[in-house]
Amino acid sequence: MSTDDHNAAVPDAAPQGAAPPRDLPALGFTERFEALFAPLAPGGLIPGRVSRIDRGQPLVLTADGPLRAELAAHLRGVADAAIAVGDWVALARPEGHDLAIVEAVLPRTSVFTRKDPGDHAVEQVVVANVDTVFVVQSLAPRGPNLARLERELVLAWESGAQPVVLLTKPDLVDDPEALRAEAATVALGVDLHVVCPITGEGFDILAGYLGPGRTVAFFGASGVGKSTIVNRLVGTDVQETAEVRDADGKGRHTTVAREMFFIPGGGIVIDTPGMRALALWNAEEGIASAFPDVEELAGGCRFADCAHTVEPGCAVREAVEAGTLPARRLESYLALREELERLAVKQDARARADKHRSDKAFGRQVKNFYKQRER
Numbered sequence: 552m553s554t555d556d557h558n559a560a561v562p563d564a565a566p567q568g569a570a571p572p573r574d575l576p577a578l579g580f581t582e583r584f585e586a587l588f589a590p591l592a593p594g595g596l597i598p599g600r601v602s603r604i605d606r607g608q609p610l611v612l613t614a615d616g617p618l619r620a621e622l623a624a625h626l627r628g629v630a631d632a633a634i635a636v637g638d639w640v641a642l643a644r645p646e647g648h649d650l651a652i653v654e655a656v657l658p659r660t661s662v663f664t665r666k667d668p669g670d671h672a673v674e675q676v677v678v679a680n681v682d683t684v685f686v687v688q689s690l691a692p693r694g695p696n697l698a699r700l701e702r703e704l705v706l707a708w709e710s711g712a713q714p715v716v717l718l719t720k721p722d723l724v725d726d727p728e729a730l731r732a733e734a735a736t737v738a739l740g741v742d743l744h745v746v747c748p749i750t751g752e753g754f755d756i757l758a759g760y761l762g763p764g765r766t767v768a769f770f771g772a773s774g775v776g777k778s779t780i781v782n783r784l785v786g787t788d789v790q791e792t793a794e795v796r797d798a799d800g801k802g803r804h805t806t807v808a809r810e811m812f813f814i815p816g817g818g819i820v821i822d823t824p825g826m827r828a829l830a831l832w833n834a835e836e837g838i839a840s841a842f843p844d845v846e847e848l849a850g851g852c853r854f855a856d857c858a859h860t861v862e863p864g865c866a867v868r869e870a871v872e873a874g875t876l877p878a879r880r881l882e883s884y885l886a887l888r889e890e891l892e893r894l895a896v897k898q899d900a901r902a903r904a905d906k907h908r909s910d911k912a913f914g915r916q917v918k919n920f921y922k923q924r925e926r
């Protein structure tokens with residue numbers, strides 16, 4: 552922590568485990584972010600990465616250490632600028648101000664979103680700028696939940712990060728290999744590994760996804776072992792874990808916040824609380840990626856806009872009848888598609904268009920920052 556910083560540094564709130572690196576590439580500041588940030592450097596701003604958010608105030612890791620920050624007035628209430636753990640931001644550090652100020656949020660390489668669990672057709676950004684999304688499921692007590700895995704994979708694909716499935720608790724089941732094969736039937740085109748954070752099985756493979764500047768995040772229901780994996784990777788118990796209730800095999804929500812941790816050999820992990828509600832948000836492409844089998848069959852349907860329900864000449868339903876596509880797979884696909892359609896009715900057109908406007912929004916943020924400085 553440099554002592555001449557005029558903004559309060561916050562060592563007490565810094566993540567436990569390995570200290571956050573001070574060099575930006577180790578924090579994930581790639582050439583892409585460097586180039587995006589360049590127009591803001593002449594304005595005296597510094598780049599930093601959001602490692603956690605407490606009561607709306609991000610903790611931002613910078614080359615000068617962690618700084619507590621708040622959003623600039625011109626970003627507040629702007630949906631495009633909502634920040635998430637993992638975001639790269641441009642910070643001002645005004646003289647005599649306790650908090651640094653987030654003046655812009657750099658366009659993301661990936662963003663994991665879901666529909667806000669409330670009723671509204673509102674997007675919730677879970678984490679940003681993740682390279683690999685680990686979708687975690689437990690093999691015990693009942694084996695993988697295929698429908699949930701399909702939904703999780705749709706969201707993971709949609710994020711733009713690389714999805715990878717991790718299956719935990721092989722030590723608690725008789726035939727982990729058979730359960731793995733079952734999960735593999737819905738995890739098309741993604742790596743799938745069995746890991747045991749208790750024995751360390753599979754951790755050599757996890758290391759391959761990590762390394763300096765690489766960011767991985769863990770998703771899955773509570774109790775599947777996400778925090779236990781994170782603790783083993785980090786090398787100390789940075790996250791609380793909880794015994795799973797025997798009756799229903801479900802875990803309690805011990806992980807309450809999303810937070811970034813650092814791996815001694817290099818690499819950044821983000822743990823997340825178990826998410827009960829994983830409602831889709833604009834996941835058209837995610838569905839297409841998660842169901843390559845259905846999408847390919849659909850190419851053979853007589854009608855280009857075939858809904859695979861009652862149309863004549865439907866190659867998808869023919870495959871189900873012939874036994875080459877599991878009926879439950881088509882049901883999942885249709886249910887997820889229908890969920891998206893219901894969401895589209897609730898969303899206004901603007902909300903839908905917003906998703907692809909982050910580059911434009913960033914340009915506006917840069918302009919607003921310089922405009923406000925002239926005053």
Ligand SMILES: Nc1nc2c(ncn2[C@@H]2O[C@H](COP(=O)(O)OP(=O)(O)O)[C@@H](O)[C@H]2O)c(=O)[nH]1
Nearest residue numbers: 720747748773774775776777778779792793794
């Ligand atoms: N036997 C066994 N227990 C595990 C394994 N992974 C996690 N656990 C246990 O499962 C419980 C829930 O783990 P936790 O990491 O808190 O789950 P989270 O909610 O996904 O973060 C804890 O008691 C862990 O010790 C595993 O591979 N084998």
Ligand SMILES: [Mg+2]
Nearest residue numbers: 777778805806
């Ligand atoms: Mg946890």
Ligand SMILES: [Zn+2]
Nearest residue numbers: 852857859865
């Ligand atoms: Zn069809």
